[in-house]
Structure formats: structure tokens, C-alpha cells
Amino acid sequence: MRSPAVDLSVPERFGVSIRRQVPLAPYTTMKVGGPAEYFAAVAKVDQLIRLVRWARSVELPYYLLGGGSNVLISDAGLCGLVIYNRCRQVRIDEAPCCVFPQDDRPFVFAEGGVSMAGLARRTVAAGLTGLEWAVSLPGTVGGAVVNNAGAYGAAVKDNLYNAMVMDSYGDIDEVPADRLQYAYRTSMLKSQVPVRGGFGPVVLSANFRLAPGDGAEIAALAERNLHERRHSQPVEPSLGSTFVNPPGDYAGRLIEAAGLKGATVGGIQVSRQHANFFINPGGAGSATAADVVALIQVVQRIVAERFGVQLSPEVQLVGEWPAGQYLT
Ligand SMILES: Cc1cc2nc3c(=O)[nH]c(=O)nc-3n(C[C@H](O)[C@H](O)[C@H](O)COP(=O)(O)OP(=O)(O)OC[C@H]3O[C@@H](n4cnc5c(N)ncnc54)[C@H](O)[C@@H]3O)c2cc1C
Structure with a gap:
């Protein structure tokens, strides 16, 4: 899918330059995912406001990206404008x-x-x-x-x-x-x-x-909180907790009890340190978003079979996904 043709000189006039086909993997903590059709980094709130209003006026869909630490961007990437928020006052x-x-x-x-x-x-x-x-x-x-x-x-x-x-x-x-x-x-x-x-x-x-x-x-x-995190969480690229904790239990406990620590699909692995973290040990270029989704589906299936619990992803799936890669 492609967005309508737009006149990129308009945002240029208020100081925002828009690039095309920008890879998004470097802007996420998992280091996977495809490109943004259009991409703009914005550091001033007045520019952010004008950019969003302009996108709305030309019917260019937009998507806000912060630290990319909770989003899984599809390998096909995102149509429209990805706005990378760098407003830091x-x-x-x-x-x-x-x-x-x-x-x-x-x-x-x-x-x-x-x-x-x-x-x-x-x-x-x-x-x-x-x-x-x-x-x-x-x-x-x-x-x-x-x-x-x-x-x-x-x-x-x-x-x-x-x-x-x-x-x-x-x-x-x-x-x-x-x-x-x-x-x-x-x-x-x-x-x-x-x-x-x-x-x-x-x-x-x-x-x-x-x-x-x-x-x-x-x-x-x-x-103490910093120390606890350093000792309990892996340092490799990840999206933090993959699943929300089910009522009265912990997703990590269930995944570990199902024997899934270290399970791997493509370049993505269930962390041996914290089973609710899926890691990309090889970093950029060595894994795909499809690997992450496939591993999520394997873990969901096995945990459901073993314990009757349906794990729901905490990470948000973003972009265009082929049929069969849609998660609930
Ligand atoms: C190692 C690791 C540890 C983590 N530990 C925790 C933890 O302890 N607790 C926890 O809750 N989470 C944790 N997370 C997940 C993540 O850090 C949080 O969810 C974080 O708040 C996401 O912020 P972000 O800027 O990266 O959002 P992004 O991933 O960039 O975006 C998240 C969602 O917010 C939207 N969004 C972002 N900015 C804006 C904006 N300005 N306006 C509108 N929409 C916006 C995006 O469109 C997206 O839908 C962890 C992640 C990692 C990688």
C-alpha cells in the first residue's frame, strides 16, 4: 500500500524535513522491522503540532514513535508518515x-x-x-x-x-x-x-x-530498582515483557514451567535469564519481525496446551502484516 502523493515542501517551510523509505529497525529496541514510507524526526512541539495538522489536512496517515521499546514493527514496515518524537523539554x-x-x-x-x-x-x-x-x-x-x-x-x-x-x-x-x-x-x-x-x-x-x-x-x-533490573533482565535487544501477566500469575513463570527458556525461531530466542523477554542476540539484520511473531505463537500454543492459559501480547504489533501473523 502507498499513501497519496504529498507536497513535502510544505513541512519544509516550517522546518521539518521528511525522508522516504527510512528503515525503522534502528529506532526500536528489538532491532527488527521494515521501513517507514515517510519519516520525520521532530524536536520542537510547535513543529510536531504543525506536522500532525498538515498530515491530517492532506490525509496522510501518521504514526507516533517514541523509544520503540514496546512496538514490533512488521517486516513490510509502515505506510504513511512515522513521526519520531524528539521533543525533550x-x-x-x-x-x-x-x-x-x-x-x-x-x-x-x-x-x-x-x-x-x-x-x-x-x-x-x-x-x-x-x-x-x-x-x-x-x-x-x-x-x-x-x-x-x-x-x-x-x-x-x-x-x-x-x-x-x-x-x-x-x-x-x-x-x-x-x-x-x-x-x-x-x-x-x-x-x-x-x-x-x-x-x-x-x-x-x-x-x-x-x-x-x-x-x-x-x-x-x-x-535498588536499578540493581534489581540489572540482575533480572537480559541486556540483549528486546521489547521487555512480551506478554502481560495473566490474572494471579506471571507470564514468565508459565513460559519457564513449559520448558521454553532458550526456545528459538530464526534469530529470536526466549531469554534464559527472564522467560517473558524475547531477545535478538544477533542484533540488527539477524532476525525478522516474522520470527518474533512465530515465537510468540509457539509460546502461546504450548502454554495454552500445558496450563490452559491464553497469553496476551504486551508488545504492540504495528504496520502491515500478512494473514496468519495477526495476534490477539
Ligand atoms: C529492556 C526493556 C525493559 C522494559 N521494562 C518495562 C517495565 O518495567 N515496565 C513497563 O511498563 N514497560 C517496560 N518495557 C516496555 C517499554 O519500555 C514501555 O512500554 C515504554 O513506556 C514504551 O515507551 P516508548 O517511548 O518506547 O514507546 P513506543 O514503543 O515508541 O510506543 C508505544 C506506543 O505508544 C505510542 N506513542 C509513543 N509516543 C507517543 C506520543 N507522544 N503520543 C501518542 N502516542 C505515542 C506509540 O504509537 C505506540 O503505540 C520495557 C522494554 C524494554 C526493551
Whole structure:
């Protein structure tokens, strides 16, 4: 499939250059996947807004890419425009906000392309508690807000105050966190992501509210989380947890109990260190998205046969997929 012909000189005029047929594998943590028909990296929010509105006006489907740490892009790639979000402004308020005199928690503002781990580290250094769980989380603030990312019993929803979201019509609104319908690793925004490209919502920025605390305790908790992650998760390219945990159990436990650690399809392997992580040990060029899907299907089938549990992917499949590679 191809998108309608578009005049790329228009975004050039507001400072955004668009390239064609750009390989996306380097922009994902799994290092697999095909090209974007059109691709633009955007570092300023006003350019992001203009680009999305322009794409909408010329009916060019778009897709937002953050750190690419939770998306499996098909080998055929994506039609339309992939927007790589590099908007990275952060502001941590020194003083309590005068609008909320009863509440002394400072605001932490971050644009959608900010590294979530980098933001968490800055808040830890500022003596603020609430994001210690995220000090080594891959990906961006935008991806974390969409996915309700979380770890060690905490998640984005616990400290997010609101998010500045541009909707599919190009209108911008500050959406309070309680309107984002957060649940385990999902949100209203995630359900609206057009995984084959389209006109979905865009997280421009997020406001967190974090409490001041004991700097030494905050730093120690962050360090424990970092240490725990280093010891429990593989370092090879991956997409983190492949499946969401089924109610009352762990996907990794079931996969390990089924004897699937080390199982391999093509260049993709079930990690021996953490069975819910699928790894690409050979890195770029040595595996395909089809390998990942085939391994997911093998693991789903065997776990269902052995334990009667249907594992649901946490990773999002994006782009054009041949019949038979569609996952539920
Ligand atoms: C080694 C490893 C460890 C991980 N550990 C964890 C963990 O502990 N907890 C956890 O929850 N996750 C974990 N993950 C998964 C991943 O890091 C999170 O889901 C992360 O929040 C995704 O952010 P991202 O920027 O990479 O999003 P992407 O993968 O780029 O995108 C995810 C989704 O969000 C959409 N999106 C991204 N940015 C925007 C935006 N600005 N506006 C609108 N939509 C947007 C995309 O279109 C896509 O649908 C891990 C991944 C890896 C590789």
C-alpha cells in the first residue's frame, strides 16, 4: 500500500524535513522491522503540532514513535508518515504552585519525547519521590503515558496529573489523568493508537506531581530498582515483557514451567535469564519481525496446551502484516 502523493515542501517551510523509505529497525529496541514510507524526526512541539495538522489536512496517515521499546514493527514496515518524537523539554518547579495552596507537591513538566528514565533520574536528584520505579525504564514519556508503564508496584497513573493531548482532529486539550482510563499497561490512548497508521491522539507533554521527600531514601530506592533490573533482565535487544501477566500469575513463570527458556525461531530466542523477554542476540539484520511473531505463537500454543492459559501480547504489533501473523 502507498499513501497519496504529498507536497513535502510544505513541512519544509516550517522546518521539518521528511525522508522516504527510512528503515525503522534502528529506532526500536528489538532491532527488527521494515521501513517507514515517510519519516520525520521532530524536536520542537510547535513543529510536531504543525506536522500532525498538515498530515491530517492532506490525509496522510501518521504514526507516533517514541523509544520503540514496546512496538514490533512488521517486516513490510509502515505506510504513511512515522513521526519520531524528539521533543525533550523538562521543567521541575522549585516552589509549590500558587494555584493549589493546600498542596505543596511541585509540578514536573516533560515533553513527550523526553526519556522516561532520564526524567526519573532528574526527579530523584531533585529529592522528589514518585518516579523511582522508572529510573531504568526504556522509552519516552509519551510511550509511558500511553502504555501506563510501570514497575515494582508503581505505574505512570500513580503520579500523572494531566497530559497535553492533541486529538485526531488536531484539537489540543489538557486531559486529567483520571480521564485516561488507566488500567494494567493500558489506557484510553493506547486503545486509540492507529497501529497501521491513521489519525490517532498525540501526547505533547505530561505534568507529574511528585512529593518532596528524604533525598537519601529516594536515591537508595532508585538504586535498588536499578540493581534489581540489572540482575533480572537480559541486556540483549528486546521489547521487555512480551506478554502481560495473566490474572494471579506471571507470564514468565508459565513460559519457564513449559520448558521454553532458550526456545528459538530464526534469530529470536526466549531469554534464559527472564522467560517473558524475547531477545535478538544477533542484533540488527539477524532476525525478522516474522520470527518474533512465530515465537510468540509457539509460546502461546504450548502454554495454552500445558496450563490452559491464553497469553496476551504486551508488545504492540504495528504496520502491515500478512494473514496468519495477526495476534490477539
Ligand atoms: C529492556 C526493556 C525493559 C522494559 N521494562 C518495562 C517495565 O518495567 N515496565 C513497563 O511498563 N514497560 C517496560 N518495557 C516496555 C517499554 O519500555 C514501555 O512500554 C515504554 O513506556 C514504551 O515507551 P516508548 O517511548 O518506547 O514507546 P513506543 O514503543 O515508541 O510506543 C508505544 C506506543 O505508544 C505510542 N506513542 C509513543 N509516543 C507517543 C506520543 N507522544 N503520543 C501518542 N502516542 C505515542 C506509540 O504509537 C505506540 O503505540 C520495557 C522494554 C524494554 C526493551
